[in-house]
Amino acid sequence: MDDKISQIRKSYLSGELDEANVGGDPISLFADWMDEAVAAGIEEANGMALATASADGAPAVRVVLLRGFDERGFVFYTNYESAKGQDLLTNPRAAAAFWWPPLDRQVRIGGRVEKVTRAESQAYFDSRPRGHQLSAWASPQSRVVTGREKLQTRAGEVETLFPGDVPLPDFWGGYRLAPEQMEFWQGRENRLHDRFLFEKRQGVWTVARLAP
Ligand SMILES: Cc1cc2nc3c(=O)[nH]c(=O)nc-3n(C[C@H](O)[C@H](O)[C@H](O)COP(=O)(O)O)c2cc1C
Known part of the structure; x- marks a missing residue:
């Protein structure tokens, strides 16, 4: 695995990512970088810091897992009803960042957020282990609970409530972050790192190099 990492790093450190080959499609570049992060053995390479802001502009950031992406966005x-859900209700904009230390890479994404369709959420929920499905029902995410036993009692109750298939809760599902900006950051020698910023204007991506 270390060989794989050094091979990938070497190809970029030797200057492979430049204006000539960065391309015009950040989603496809992201797919390549994600593949390389997974190939390099990075655990939970799909973990991303997700920032939202409240109606009055107070930011909040937490880690969530990316469960799918395509040209429409990042799901x-x-x-x-969580704190992030409340933020997104009044301010449907978000930013995300991935950090893949062994490859010395960061990807940043900014854009608008929408709920995915119920059919998409249903398909994903159906693919989850039963225990995870029950926990979605049992946890009033981001609200105060008076003790762990309350959560456990609630988990037991929902288990009895749904002895067969667990239905998708109305209050649970996916969001899609539709990118308006995407930045690819590649660490280089002496901190002269590469940064390529893609911005979507009237549906067309442009790309520019930024100073590190
Ligand atoms: C590695 C990791 C992955 C996580 N993945 C998710 C996730 O996919 N969805 C989620 O709602 N919370 C996830 N969490 C928990 C969130 O970080 C956060 O605690 C929770 O969503 C509540 O955030 P909020 O109160 O800001 O809404 C994850 C936490 C970690 C550390």
Whole structure:
């Protein structure tokens, strides 16, 4: 695995990512970088810091897992009534960052957030282990609980409530972050790192190099 990492790093440190080959499609570049992060053995390479802001502009950041992406955007699943869900209700904009230390890479994404369709959330929920499905019901995410035993009692109750298939809760599902900006950061020698910023204007991506 270390060989794989050094091979990938070497190819970029030797200057392979430049204006000539960065391309015009940040989603496809992201797919390559994600593949390389997974190939390099990075655990939970799909973990991303996700920032939202409240109606009055107070930022909040937490880690969530990326569960899918395509040209429409980046999908994660959560409780719609959580703190992040409340933020997104009044301010449907978010930013995300991935950090892949062994490859010395960061990807940043900014854009608008929408709920995915119920059919998409249903398909994802159905793919989850039963225990995870029950926990979605049992956890009033981001609200105060008076003790762990309360959560456990609630988990036991929902288990009895749903002896067969667990239905998708109304308050749970996916969001899609539709990117308007994406930045690819590649660490280089002497801190002269590469940064390529893609911005979507009238549906067309442009790319520019930024100073590190
Ligand atoms: C590695 C990791 C992955 C996580 N993945 C998710 C996730 O996919 N969805 C989610 O709702 N919370 C996830 N969490 C928990 C969130 O970081 C956070 O605690 C929770 O969503 C509540 O955030 P909020 O109160 O800001 O809404 C994850 C935490 C960690 C450390």
